[in-house]
Amino acid sequence: MVPDNFHFQFYLGMWSIHPEVADAETAATALHECFYGNASRDATATAKEIFHARKDYITALLALGRQEEAMLETEKSLQTNPFEFSLAAMWKSYKIASGEDPAASEWFPKEVFELEEAIYARRDLHTVSYPELNHCERVPESGQTIHTLDHMMSPEEFESFSRIPIKIEAGSIQAISEALHWHVHDRWYEPNSNRINFEYFKERVDEEEDVLIESNTFEHCDNDLLESDLSLVTPEDYDRPCVAFGLSIGARRSTMLFRQLLDQQLQNLDTFESVYINVQDPRSGKFPFRTPLHFFEDDLSITEDDTIFRFIRNNLTDINMWMSNTRLQSATAPHPHLRPTASRLHRDAVDNLYIVLEGEKRFDLWHPCHFREMRTLSPSFHVNSDGLPTQFNVNTLKGYFRNYVEQQWEARRSVQPTAAAAQNSSSEQDMLQRRDVHESEQYEAFLNEFHPLLRKLLAPAEEDVRYDIKNLHFSQKSWHTPASMPKDLPPPTMSVTIKPGDILYLPTGWFHEVSSMPGRQVALNIWSKPPHWETAFQDEAVAHQRLVEGLVEHFQSLHAATTTTTASLDSKQSAHNEL
Numbered sequence: 001m002v003p004d005n006f007h008f009q010f011y012l013g014m015w016s017i018h019p020e021v022a023d024a025e026t027a028a029t030a031l032h033e034c035f036y037g038n039a040s041r042d043a044t045a046t047a048k049e050i051f052h053a054r055k056d057y058i059t060a061l062l063a064l065g066r067q068e069e070a071m072l073e074t075e076k077s078l079q080t081n082p083f084e085f086s087l088a089a090m091w092k093s094y095k096i097a098s099g100e101d102p103a104a105s106e107w108f109p110k111e112v113f114e115l116e117e118a119i120y121a122r123r124d125l126h127t128v129s130y131p132e133l134n135h136c137e138r139v140p141e142s143g144q145t146i147h148t149l150d151h152m153m154s155p156e157e158f159e160s161f162s163r164i165p166i167k168i169e170a171g172s173i174q175a176i177s178e179a180l181h182w183h184v185h186d187r188w189y190e191p192n193s194n195r196i197n198f199e200y201f202k203e204r205v206d207e208e209e210d211v212l213i214e215s216n217t218f219e220h221c222d223n224d225l226l227e228s229d230l231s232l233v234t235p236e237d238y239d240r241p242c243v244a245f246g247l248s249i250g251a252r253r254s255t256m257l258f259r260q261l262l263d264q265q266l267q268n269l270d271t272f273e274s275v276y277i278n279v280q281d282p283r284s285g286k287f288p289f290r291t292p293l294h295f296f297e298d299d300l301s302i303t304e305d306d307t308i309f310r311f312i313r314n315n316l317t318d319i320n321m322w323m324s325n326t327r328l329q330s331a332t333a334p335h336p337h338l339r340p341t342a343s344r345l346h347r348d349a350v351d352n353l354y355i356v357l358e359g360e361k362r363f364d365l366w367h368p369c370h371f372r373e374m375r376t377l378s379p380s381f382h383v384n385s386d387g388l389p390t391q392f393n394v395n396t397l398k399g400y401f402r403n404y405v406e407q408q409w410e411a412r413r414s415v416q417p418t419a420a421a422a423q424n425s426s427s428e429q430d431m432l433q434r435r436d437v438h439e440s441e442q443y444e445a446f447l448n449e450f451h452p453l454l455r456k457l458l459a460p461a462e463e464d465v466r467y468d469i470k471n472l473h474f475s476q477k478s479w480h481t482p483a484s485m486p487k488d489l490p491p492p493t494m495s496v497t498i499k500p501g502d503i504l505y506l507p508t509g510w511f512h513e514v515s516s517m518p519g520r521q522v523a524l525n526i527w528s529k530p531p532h533w534e535t536a537f538q539d540e541a542v543a544h545q546r547l548v549e550g551l552v553e554h555f556q557s558l559h560a561a562t563t564t565t566t567a568s569l570d571s572k573q574s575a576h577n578e579l
Helices: 006-017 024-036 047-063 067-080 085-097 110-121 155-160 173-180 198-204 219-226 235-239 258-265 293-299 309-315 368-374 394-415 428-447 452-456 533-578
Strands: 147-149 166-169 210-217 243-245 252-257 273-277 316-326 341-343 351-358 361-366 380-383 389-391 494-498 502-506 511-516 519-528
Touching: 006 024, 006 047, 024 047, 047 067, 067 085, 085 110, 110 452, 110 533, 155 309, 198 258, 210 258, 252 258, 293 316, 309 316, 309 519, 351 361, 361 368, 361 502, 368 380, 368 389, 368 511, 380 533, 389 533, 394 428, 394 533, 452 533, 494 502
Parallel strands: 147 166, 243 341
Antiparallel strands: 166 502, 210 252, 210 273, 273 316, 316 519, 341 511, 351 502, 351 519, 361 494, 361 511, 380 389
């Protein structure tokens, strides 16, 4: 018998959808009970639990390919909690992909888009401080050539080039290994081959070591080709990436034994599913190595002072491994070409050194000053001194506005007599009751003085909900994939292809979409905090405070204008009626 308990079903669903379990069917069944079964009558569920239960339910439905149901649940979530930017953007993309106008829908989450447009429209709130480019008043031209070095960057060169992308053509993996004092070229490759030796990996990594993977198929993007005249489909159509990784709608996240990944996924091209091992759980591995790289600590030295690690060692955040195997295109549209895969367009808050060990990757790069055109899931409004576009945090606005309302209310109460003060002859209990009712009526009238969007931040369902702000650095747009996403992007500032023997240095804040060429890919990357991160963090806090203050002022001025107009119309109508 299934327990009629919200919390039982909620935690069962949350556990089942976790990547270590990855049982979307069980998760969907349990979470469906939370909203449509007997567990939905459990009055002990909090607004916060209901909010997260519905988000997990949406995730489970998407994993099962039940997109239409997922979008219906998304609409219900946005009705109660309208400021979940990632859900709003996903819903909008789905409507566009379905050939619908999102704004025409009765479920259009207008609060999110009103807020977004207000942030982008108020240029005076964009406290930009990116040096070298006149505070982003002049955006760099597209089609630039990346600065290239034909030798491994010295520590001094690394320091001087710290804010622009650089391609290092070291010539070979051996040259890179020797320059960094690594043992990659002599241990990681098959004899007399440019292929990574997976047997060596299996020798070093514990048999029970799990890794987080994403998997995807070409089904959703080959369908758009099949809808057209197949006789018009050219090889170029199949050269265009269409499978997006990095928390994309179609990607499924799960865990897998590392050796199983090597044996069954990365060496087998007989299926149509592509797999990708990317950013691992920060709790995995051993700092700064994320799993499985902590098993190769003696191969990857980070202690030598004659390397670039002299400048980034104290700011290191992660060293991560990236592996993928791009499959053949769907059997429904056979073609001799393979299809590349791509990451979603995004920017990172850390500096990145990217080293390809096997395969080939293309990076399309946009300067941080393009932050307005990128339309990140949560609006970017400020470029800090390290070049990082700062993103709006709705939780900050919610907290600020709640405090603002409390302060204004206390000030109002201090100068307004309460109803109880005039009730000299009433009993104390009667006075308290009348005072409470009167204050409640006064408070409701007071709240009506604020813009409806701001009042939504005070709704009871909002009280203990903190919106998810992770992964909001992804763009709502795409340069490559999928076909249904908006394409109104400026051309990349620069594009570069990275092969074994190359390193890409990508400073924080640069937007990028990465395409992996067909076949097997293995790469390492080194993330480190940018040089002025502490000062930049303080600047962001000030910029955010200015933003939320400006937004409250902006929406209040709109509300005052609307209220004045309405009052004027009412007055004219009243005068007309008297006549």
